Amino acid sequence: MRLRVLSSLLLLFFPACQLAAQATSNAQKFSPPTRTFRFTYNFTVKDIPSGAKRVRVWAPVPQTDQHQTARVLSVKAPVKTRMTQEPEYGNRMMYAEIQNSAPGKAEFTLQYEVTRWEYSRGNYAQLERTDQKPTVVFASMHRLIAPDSLIPTDGKIKALAVEVTGSQSGTVAKAKAAYDYLFTNMRYDKTGSGWGRGDAVWACDAKRGNCTDFHSPFIGMLRVDGIPARFDIGFPLPENKDKGDIAGYHCWAEFYARKTGWIPVDISEAWKAKQKEDYFFGSVDANRVQLSTGRDIALSPKQDGPALNYFVYPYVEVDGKPYYKLDKQFSFEEVKSSE
Incomplete structure (x- = not known):
């Protein structure tokens, strides 16, 4: 920050x-x-193990600065989410926590409207x-x-x-x-x-x-x-x-x-x-x-695992350990000037 x-x-x-x-x-x-477009960031946490007590999820969120504007259009998630910001670089992120999760999967979809110069x-x-x-x-x-x-x-x-x-x-x-x-x-x-x-x-x-x-x-x-x-x-x-x-x-x-x-x-x-x-x-x-931006990133709230090498894909922990069973899909669609 x-x-x-x-x-x-x-x-x-x-x-x-x-x-x-x-x-x-x-x-x-x-x-x-300049380009204006809708950007969709979709991912699914797969095969959540039976008996998992806490699943923590972080996903990076584009923010507005002198080179782009970013507006959140929608967030779809199985639990309540909140926006946080880590203090070192000022990176924003979505954070969610699933307590006593049922085995299976959890899907998240974030959609933004972005103008980039x-x-x-x-x-x-x-x-x-x-x-x-x-x-x-x-x-x-x-x-x-x-x-x-x-x-x-x-x-x-x-x-x-x-x-x-x-x-x-x-x-x-x-x-x-x-x-x-x-x-x-x-x-x-x-x-x-x-x-x-x-x-x-x-x-x-x-x-x-x-x-x-x-x-x-x-x-x-x-x-x-x-x-x-x-x-x-x-x-x-x-x-x-x-x-x-x-x-x-x-x-x-x-x-x-x-x-x-x-x-x-x-x-x-x-x-x-x-x-x-x-x-x-x-x-x-x-x-x-x-x-x-940045390397060796500590998230907000701080993850239990090591600092992230860089932060562009979602990061998940299950009961304090990094969890990598994820499906990811990213897409965009240009916004026409009349829209």
Whole structure:
């Protein structure tokens, strides 16, 4: 929560007209600058064991910020639910608790109306004009230069940062060096095992993976240099469809530059669409909805199990232990302007 409040306050120092000017060369370059859609998040807790005394359920909830608005349309659940917010990152979630559950299943469906805008700070040439060396970090942002369980700032990641970003002096220049290195040396490849955990060391060794694996070493290298960087996750929207199922999550990253504020990058999307390599340094398109930010997340109320690596799928505990027998389905439908 502290980190999200600070981010909102920092925006006061970057007027909307300035942001629009910075983004001029990128805006509407590849896809519409805004999308409004209904997003349905459905899941079923299966095979609840006989004799279960307490089933606890958490699901991430998209919230309104400077890049999207999100309105809850409906919540369908077998028990009363409530909305909570964890204090470290400010992530919102739905929480439900089933006492003395009968064996069987419990189905939850949450539906939202979301408007998402393109988020652009401009391209590298524009950002470089105001680049400065990394400076003293606000005390409230120290968490964003600290390591996560799978994003260390020592060992291989520290050595890689020295190799890749060490010759650069500015914050933006260091970020661009890390971006270029990962774009060139990694490949988007979800075969085999190991991918999808956002394990920065594994990604550097394997040089492949999904969006978590591209962005974790990026975050780690910048944190080594004392640059705040954070992990964002949600769901992608197909660019040329107006409705349908969504197969899985998508994530991206942001880093903080004193003169500009938060700057987004999406290295894995750039890798999949090479013509967008320049665009996705400094911008992310509107083809997404964000559900949470951060890693090593403690939920609200706090879970009995370990901190979550990231929070995009529902998390369930049965009698204090993580429970993974879930069916999940996510879908969207574009809202026409006349609706």
